[in-house]
Amino acid sequence: MPQYDNTGAPQPRDEGPQAPGGPLIHFDKVVKRFGDNVVLRELDFDVAAGERVTLIGPSGSGKTTILRLLMTLEDVNGGVIWVNGQPLNLMYRNGRLVPANEAHLRQVRKKIGMVFQQFNLFPNMSVRKNLTEAPVHSLGVSKDEADQRAEELLEMVDLRDKIDAHPTQLSGGQQQRVAIARALAMQPEILLLDEVTSALDPELVAGVLDVLREIARTTDITMLAVTHEMGFAKDVSHRVLMFDGGQIVEEGPPERIFGDPHEERTKSFLHAVL
Ligand code: ADP
Numbered sequence: 001m002p003q004y005d006n007t008g009a010p011q012p013r014d015e016g017p018q019a020p021g022g023p024l025i026h027f028d029k030v031v032k033r034f035g036d037n038v039v040l041r042e043l044d045f046d047v048a049a050g051e052r053v054t055l056i057g058p059s060g061s062g063k064t065t066i067l068r069l070l071m072t073l074e075d076v077n078g079g080v081i082w083v084n085g086q087p088l089n090l091m092y093r094n095g096r097l098v099p100a101n102e103a104h105l106r107q108v109r110k111k112i113g114m115v116f117q118q119f120n121l122f123p124n125m126s127v128r129k130n131l132t133e134a135p136v137h138s139l140g141v142s143k144d145e146a147d148q149r150a151e152e153l154l155e156m157v158d159l160r161d162k163i164d165a166h167p168t169q170l171s172g173g174q175q176q177r178v179a180i181a182r183a184l185a186m187q188p189e190i191l192l193l194d195e196v197t198s199a200l201d202p203e204l205v206a207g208v209l210d211v212l213r214e215i216a217r218t219t220d221i222t223m224l225a226v227t228h229e230m231g232f233a234k235d236v237s238h239r240v241l242m243f244d245g246g247q248i249v250e251e252g253p254p255e256r257i258f259g260d261p262h263e264e265r266t267k268s269f270l271h272a273v274l
Helices: 064-071 102-110 127-139 144-156 172-185 202-218 230-236 254-259 264-273
Strands: 025-034 037-047 052-055 078-083 088-091 096-099 112-115 189-192 222-226 237-243 247-253
Touching: 025 064, 037 064, 037 247, 052 064, 052 230, 064 189, 064 222, 102 112, 102 127, 102 254, 112 172, 112 254, 127 144, 127 172, 144 172, 144 202, 172 202, 172 230, 189 247, 202 230, 222 230, 230 254, 237 264, 247 254, 247 264
Parallel strands: 052 222, 052 237, 112 189, 189 222
Antiparallel strands: 025 037, 025 078, 088 096, 237 247
């Protein structure tokens, strides 16, 4: 259950869901602490439906925490995260907002897919089962339909021939492409990518980024990506958010952020990584 600050971040207003047509993701004065370490301090930002946003910035600046909060893998300590006009970490009961229960969180998680740095495939299941298990059991999709979708998705990530393989028989890059296909098998509205190429050998990075570029080109899925791959960020994102110390230091279209950064902290970060 989320623990709310009694002081500091404002409590959520009891005013019902947001109007339709608003942002798909809305962070409203979100606070996240780990013990005394305040990682996010009343963070506000929006992401529109279909927008692809890249989070860049030094290690420890809170980027992964933002994705984990969206995936409800962490609780907020204050503020509200709205997804599609619904509070993510809260729910309505008798017209009042109360902390979300597990059933609400399960519903929310269905709309959001996440791909992690360490592929996190189910090691004891075939690739096919990795892709069909959750759609069949959580979405109630028929086995045949889930199978067909798995084949299409594997085609897209160029691994159709590995459908009956086990994750241990695949390279890291192949596992990560399966992980991307698995996230998409749930037909999420939002795809969260957390440094998905950081654990890969350099020669395997391009294949994974190509798959993501293709998804960006051919779908209108909303993407939030934490990445150190600045070339990829330039290619796929509509907007880049530069974080430092849990705050957005600077934001803008990639051409502007990479070509003409205004803030000293952005300049020095880009100088170090490019
Ligand atoms: P980034 O993704 O920008 O590298 P993170 O979101 O991973 O940053 O981390 C932000 C801060 O939160 C860091 O100071 C980190 O040590 C801290 N942090 C993240 N997760 C935990 C956790 N589970 N427990 C304690 N501290 C954490």
